[in-house]
Amino acid sequence: MKLIFPVLTLTRGGAQRMLAELTNRLTEIGHEVTILLPSDGVVEYEMKCELVYAKTGELAASDFPVGDVIISNFYTTVEVSQRASEDGKGVHVRLALCYEPTFLPDNNRSFSSYNITPNLLVLSRWQQGIVQMNHGIKGRIVPIGVGQVFRNLKIRDPKKRLVISAIMRKTEGGFSAHREQNYLLQQLNKVKAQHPEVELYLISPPGEQAESPTLQTLVNDERYQIRTPANDAELCFHYSESDIFVSSSTYDTGSLPGIEAMRCGAALVTVYSGGNMEYCTHGHNCLMSYRFQNRLADDIITLIRDPALRQRLARKGEQVSQDFTWEKSTQILQNVLFEIVSRNPS
Numbered sequence: 256m257k258l259i260f261p262v263l264t265l266t267r268g269g270a271q272r273m274l275a276e277l278t279n280r281l282t283e284i285g286h287e288v289t290i291l292l293p294s295d296g297v298v299e300y301e302m303k304c305e306l307v308y309a310k311t312g313e314l315a316a317s318d319f320p321v322g323d324v325i326i327s328n329f330y331t332t333v334e335v336s337q338r339a340s341e342d343g344k345g346v347h348v349r350l351a352l353c354y355e356p357t358f359l360p361d362n363n364r365s366f367s368s369y370n371i372t373p374n375l376l377v378l379s380r381w382q383q384g385i386v387q388m389n390h391g392i393k394g395r396i397v398p399i400g401v402g403q404v405f406r407n408l409k410i411r412d413p414k415k416r417l418v419i420s421a422i423m424r425k426t427e428g429g430f431s432a433h434r435e436q437n438y439l440l441q442q443l444n445k446v447k448a449q450h451p452e453v454e455l456y457l458i459s460p461p462g463e464q465a466e467s468p469t470l471q472t473l474v475n476d477e478r479y480q481i482r483t484p485a486n487d488a489e490l491c492f493h494y495s496e497s498d499i500f501v502s503s504s505t506y507d508t509g510s511l512p513g514i515e516a517m518r519c520g521a522a523l524v525t526v527y528s529g530g531n532m533e534y535c536t537h538g539h540n541c542l543m544s545y546r547f548q549n550r551l552a553d554d555i556i557t558l559i560r561d562p563a564l565r566q567r568l569a570r571k572g573e574q575v576s577q578d579f580t581w582e583k584s585t586q587i588l589q590n591v592l593f594e595i596v597s598r599n600p601s
């Protein structure tokens with residue numbers, strides 16, 4: 256099939272990682288994949304498919320090549336994809352990597368964008384339920400995966416200080432409120448006050464660390480060590496040196512860092528975020544709390560003080576993560592696209 260993916264950016268991040276992984280693998284199994292970017296679109300992933308840029312500025316329907324399927328994602332790509340589809344450029348399918356109306360600006364536009372095409376793909380049962388309740392459309396689930404680069408490097412040294420790590424993203428721009436990063440820092444500080452012997456690592460994309468005044472203020476805070484992995488191999492190293500990985504996000508359709516850290520052998524302490532229920536079971540492979548319980552620090556301290564529980568949860572988490580692969584996700588996506596195209600012959 257000829258597949259066109261209109262994409263705003265391919266900078267480092269969970270949604271962009273999923274787009275990069277799926278499009279690369281669809282290309283590898285024989286599909287003709289084109290990613291269409293704005294004229295100033297940034298690409299930080301190694302891509303195997305064709306990259307095409309808009310002639311000027313933002314995406315326009317005239318920028319789309321003719322294909323079999325147009326696969327939009329973020330709400331700002333949906334309207335232009337539908338116009339291109341109506342111009343005969345391909346069947347329009349939306350791969351919703353988040354449910355934007357609840358936690359992002361411009362929610363009147365993002366809400367109405369779910370009424371534009373009935374062909375909808377989502378990442379989790381939680382997201383599926385929200386969209387079905389609000390819009391009457393039952394999206395098909397394409398699950399998240401974990402890349403082969405992420406594995407347990409077995410570099411933890413029980414004789415060294417315990418390492419607790421978390422992802423920190425830039426707060427500027429209004430796209431990180433759901434990550435509850437002020438709460439995260441508050442809880443990590445509580446842990447450090449009770450257990451000054453532990454190491455706290457904050458992991459940020461290097462580009463965001465360089466441009467964010469908020470992230471730069473943390474560099475001089477002696478409680479933290481800042482990590483800026485330049486690629487996935489370095490990110491794998493930081494996951495693998497972490498005894499405990501912490502996620503404070505309250506709203507994620509998939510939540511990749513948690514399961515990536517699991518794959519690398521870290522014990523996960525997390526806040527319920529909806530989509531992480533696909534791979535998280537409290538007390539079995541992680542410790543999970545609802546945000547209102549205000550228990551994140553207490554759960555971290557539980558694992559600091561109970562090495563046997565920490566190691567058991569880490570082993571179970573690593574085991575569960577093996578079920579999530581991008582190859583499986585790509586196969587599911589391909590099957591759904593074939594089905595949609597068969598119902599919508601040109």
